[in-house]
Amino acid sequence: xxxxxxxxxxxxxxxxxxxxxxxxxxxxxxxxxxxxxxxxxxxxxxxxxxxxxxxxxxxxxxxxxxxxxxxxxxxxxxxxxxxxxxxxxxxxxxxxxxxxxxxxxxxxxxxxxxxxxxxxxxxxxxxxxxxxxxxxxxxxxxxxxxxxxxxxxxxxxxxxxxxxxxxxxxxxxxxxxxxxxxxxxxxxxxxxxxxxxxxxxxxxxxxxxxxxxxxxxxxxxxxxxxxxxxxxxxxxxxxxxxxxxxxxxxxxxxxxxxxxxxxxxxxxxxxxxxxxxxxxxxxxxxxxxxxxxxxxxxxxxxxxxxxxxxxxxxxxxxxxxxxxxxxxxxx
Amino acid sequence: xxxxxxxxxxxxxxxxxxxxxxxxxxxxxxxxxxxxxxxxxxxxxxxxxxxxxxxxxxxxxxxxxxxxxxxxxxxxxxxxxxxxxxxxxxxxxxxxxxxxxxxxxxxxxxxxxxxxxxxxxxxxxxxxxxxxxxxxxxxxxxxxxxxxxxxxxxxxxxxxxxxxxxxxxxxxxxxxxxxxxxxxxxxxxxxxxxxxxxxxxxxxxxxxxxxxxxxxxxxxxxxxxxxxxxxxxxxxxxxxxxxxxxxxxxxxxxxxxxxxxxxxxxxxxxxxxxxxxxxxxxxxxxxxxxxxxxxxxxxxxxxxxxxxxxxxxxxxxxxxxxxxxxxx
Ligand SMILES: Cc1ncc(C[n+]2csc(CCOP(=O)(O)OP(=O)(O)O)c2C)c(N)n1
Ligand SMILES: [Mg+2]
Numbered sequence: 001x002x003x004x005x006x007x008x009x010x011x012x013x014x015x016x017x018x019x020x021x022x023x024x025x026x027x028x029x030x031x032x033x034x035x036x037x038x039x040x041x042x043x044x045x046x047x048x049x050x051x052x053x054x055x056x057x058x059x060x061x062x063x064x065x066x067x068x069x070x071x072x073x074x075x076x077x078x079x080x081x082x083x084x085x086x087x088x089x090x091x092x093x094x095x096x097x098x099x100x101x102x103x104x105x106x107x108x109x110x111x112x113x114x115x116x117x118x119x120x121x122x123x124x125x126x127x128x129x130x131x132x133x134x135x136x137x138x139x140x141x142x143x144x145x146x147x148x149x150x151x152x153x154x155x156x157x158x159x160x161x162x163x164x165x166x167x168x169x170x171x172x173x174x175x176x177x178x179x180x181x182x183x184x185x186x187x188x189x190x191x192x193x194x195x196x197x198x199x200x201x202x203x204x205x206x207x208x209x210x211x212x213x214x215x216x217x218x219x220x221x222x223x224x225x226x227x228x229x230x231x232x233x234x235x236x237x238x239x240x241x242x243x244x245x246x247x248x249x250x251x252x253x254x255x256x257x258x259x260x261x262x263x264x265x266x267x268x269x270x271x272x273x274x275x276x277x278x279x280x281x282x283x284x285x286x287x288x289x290x291x292x293x294x295x296x297x298x299x300x301x302x303x304x305x306x307x308x309x310x311x312x313x314x315x316x317x318x319x320x321x322x323x324x325x326x327x328x329x330x331x
Numbered sequence: 332x333x334x335x336x337x338x339x340x341x342x343x344x345x346x347x348x349x350x351x352x353x354x355x356x357x358x359x360x361x362x363x364x365x366x367x368x369x370x371x372x373x374x375x376x377x378x379x380x381x382x383x384x385x386x387x388x389x390x391x392x393x394x395x396x397x398x399x400x401x402x403x404x405x406x407x408x409x410x411x412x413x414x415x416x417x418x419x420x421x422x423x424x425x426x427x428x429x430x431x432x433x434x435x436x437x438x439x440x441x442x443x444x445x446x447x448x449x450x451x452x453x454x455x456x457x458x459x460x461x462x463x464x465x466x467x468x469x470x471x472x473x474x475x476x477x478x479x480x481x482x483x484x485x486x487x488x489x490x491x492x493x494x495x496x497x498x499x500x501x502x503x504x505x506x507x508x509x510x511x512x513x514x515x516x517x518x519x520x521x522x523x524x525x526x527x528x529x530x531x532x533x534x535x536x537x538x539x540x541x542x543x544x545x546x547x548x549x550x551x552x553x554x555x556x557x558x559x560x561x562x563x564x565x566x567x568x569x570x571x572x573x574x575x576x577x578x579x580x581x582x583x584x585x586x587x588x589x590x591x592x593x594x595x596x597x598x599x600x601x602x603x604x605x606x607x608x609x610x611x612x613x614x615x616x617x618x619x620x621x622x623x624x625x626x627x628x629x630x631x632x633x634x635x636x637x638x639x640x641x642x643x644x645x646x647x648x649x650x651x652x653x654x655x656x657x658x659x
Contacts, residue, residue: 044636044637045456045457045635105635106635107457107636109457109459110458123460124416124417125417155360155388158389159420160420186360186388187360187368189361189364189365260365317637318637320638323641323642324629324630327631327632
């Protein structure tokens with residue numbers, strides 16, 4: 001049996017492959033479970049699910065160190081899990097509980113954990129890209145070789161903040177990577193209604209940074225593009241823009257009627273280009289990973305998510321006094 | 332008379348305005364095909380076409396800026412901001428351009444732009460999705476700022492706002508979108524409706540004046556009913572317009588009752604209530620039996636749903652302030 005898989009001539013060791021699979025499976029299970037739990041009415045607020053897009057978060061974060069940073073979006077669960085946020089803490093947060101990763105003060109759309117370099121999901125579309133410029137500038141000025149990655153949607157790529165950030169990062173040669181997750185819709189609106197040009201990646205040309213398009217369903221394609229861009233950034237070669245073409249499996253938010261979809265769109269994607277399916281096919285066919293090993297991971301992940309949900313449901317709510325804490329640092 | 336929800340009443344008002352004037356346009360994120368996240372523009376693109384109900388890119392500053400350009404060329408654009416918190420990316424164009432151009436042109440330029448903003452909490456959403464940003468805009472000279480509280484009023488107010496030649500920031504209480512009431516959609520009713528910039532006594536009373544607008548009007552009416560059981564006669568005023576303010580109606584009421592409580596969802600600190608309290612104190616000083624009291628949100632970012640019931644002013648907090656008024 002082989003022990004590694006070559007991506008553009010580089011070896012990915014078996015244990016790494018299993019680790020990446022676990023990340024993607026954890027995100028998928030987390031989201032599939034939230035889809036079911038949300039329907040019961042127990043989860044408050046808005047929840048935007050990342051199912052279908054797992055290869056992007058996993059592919060980028062696989063190339064990041066613990067001391068690198070990411071800035072996420074309203075659809076942030078996948079990024080948070082891939083960067084190493086505590087899954088149980090995240091679940092409790094989404095349930096609004098005091099045991100949540102942000103003590104129940106953030107909810108789905110504002111999950112953050114600075115300790116693992118997760119600067120936060122963001123309720124404002126376009127809120128994240130400028131933040132990574134600052135994080136990148138700090139790294140450049142103080143000579144650390146940290147990298148910062150921002151995730152943005154196709155819709156978000158039309159905000160001024162996104163375009164301002166491309167320019168800033170290029171002018172200052174920042175160690176930053178801009179990822180555009182082009183999942184075919186900004187809420188209900190397809191790119192042909194809101195986006196000039198077919199590829200967002202082409203916008204990079206105008207700002208003088210490399211821009212590439214990759215298949216966001218294909219972990220290895222994402223991984224390779226991410227590796228190249230992150231290594232370049234780390235070595236002082238400046239920013240990049242990577243557009244990942246992908247499809248989200250659920251509605252814009254849970255409860256969305258999705259009247260804008262083409263018939264069979266999601267079923268087709270699930271059957272033919274699902275990231276977990278593709279990953280399994282290439283690793284198992286190459287004889288590196290056994291199906292049984294993947295099923296074992298599936299089982300462990302399922303158990304983790306079961307526990308996370310059960311614990312979140314049991315956990316205490318925040319108390320009214322929590323309303324007024326943490327607004328300012330104490331002094 | 333027809334029974335309409337608040338959302339549907341605004342929808343009908345928009346439809347009427349578009350029928351009346353071909354220069355009225357609607358623009359915003361997901362307003363066309365989808366009909367808006369709260370379905371306030373539902374069906375309008377189907378009936379008026381893609382050139383009059385425009386699905387825009389996700390770019391609030393661009394949306395408002397484009398609307399300004401359209402208004403400069405004779406149109407009457409109505410921009411939808413999806414949620415209150417998303418008006419901040421557009422604040423640049425609203426504050427630096429929209430509010431300033433009429434003066435800059437010595438009145439030669441009219442800017443009949445309406446910016447519709449679903450506002451306030453109560454639907455279990457989080458920060459950026461539950462905010463009450465009215466004070467940022469009342470603080471900006473050159474903007475008219477109004478807030479509707481019920482379907483019948485909203486139906487007419489949106490049409491009046493669109494007819495107004497000045498920019499209007501139009502707040503819609505999102506948690507009241509689904510509340511129903513009888514609405515008279517006849518042209519006569521609309522013609523006889525009070526002006527956009529008048530306040531209204533929605534419940535007469537003699538002991539204390541309670542001032543509210545938007546989502547809090549209903550809360551205050553419920554508090555007034557509860558106070559009646561304690562033998563207190565509460566007058567509730569729906570301000571409707573925050574800028575300009577119907578100062579005459581407000582001061583008449585407070586001079587009569589001698590007491591005043593102001594209620595809004597926005598944080599009390601530097602909220603619109605501060606302006607009201609100062610004005611009332613200045614103009615009703617010798618009639619006041621007690622200081623003007625304010626009830627509102629706390630100085631904290633809007634909390635997630637498990638805490639929002641503690642954050643939002645409710646019947647008890649309004650009644651408590653009414654009680655405190657009588658303690659002097
Ligand atoms: C400034 C701002 N405007 C509007 C919204 C409402 N909104 C949330 S997500 C979204 C669509 C985002 O589309 P995209 O960037 O493609 O991300 P996706 O949801 O597809 O992941 C919109 C309009 C928001 N949260 N912030
Ligand atoms: Mg999208």
